[in-house]
Amino acid sequence: MMKKIALALLFAITLCPAASFAQVSIRIGPPAREYENRGRAPERGFVWIGGYQRYDGGRYVWVPGRWERPPQPHQRWVDHKWKRHHGEWEMQEGHWR
Numbered sequence: 525m526m527k528k529i530a531l532a533l534l535f536a537i538t539l540c541p542a543a544s545f546a547q548v549s550i551r552i553g554p555p556a557r558e559y560e561n562r563g564r565a566p567e568r569g570f571v572w573i574g575g576y577q578r579y580d581g582g583r584y585v586w587v588p589g590r591w592e593r594p595p596q597p598h599q600r601w602v603d604h605k606w607k608r609h610h611g612e613w614e615m616q617e618g619h620w621r
Contacts (some may be wrong), residue, residue, distance in 0.1 A: 538611055549612040550579050560589045573618065576604035598602055 554577040562572050575589040594600070604618040 531602070549614050550607075551612055553608070553613050554584050554606045557614065558586050562589060562591070565591050567593075569597075569600075571599075571601050573601050574603050576618070 557577070559576060562577050565572070570591040570593050573592050575591055576587055577584040578587050579585075592601075599620045602619050602621050605616045606613050607616055608614075
C-alpha cells in the first residue's frame with residue numbers, strides 16, 4: 525500500500541510543472557503595451573522586468589513591471605511576448621537567460 529501511495533505522490537509531483545507550461549491561444553490580439561516609468565533601480569545589480577498584457581477571465585489585464593535581482597550574476601531578462609501562430613495569439617513567458 526505504501527508503494528502505491530509513494531508512486532501516486534511521485535506521479536502527481538511530476539505532473540505539477542507540466543501544468544505551468546500550458547499554452548494559452550487567443551483569437552483576439554493583445555492591446556498595446558502600456559508606458560511604464562521604471563524609476564531608478566532599488567540597488568545596483570537589479571534588472572527591470574517589463575510589464576505585459578496577461579489574458580485572464582476572457583480579457584487582457586496589464587501586469588506592471590518590477591525591479592528584480594537576477595538569480596545568477598550576468599543573466600538578462602527576456603520579456604514576455606505575444607506571437608501570432610496559425611491565426612491565434614500565444615503567450616511566450618518571460619524568462620532569465
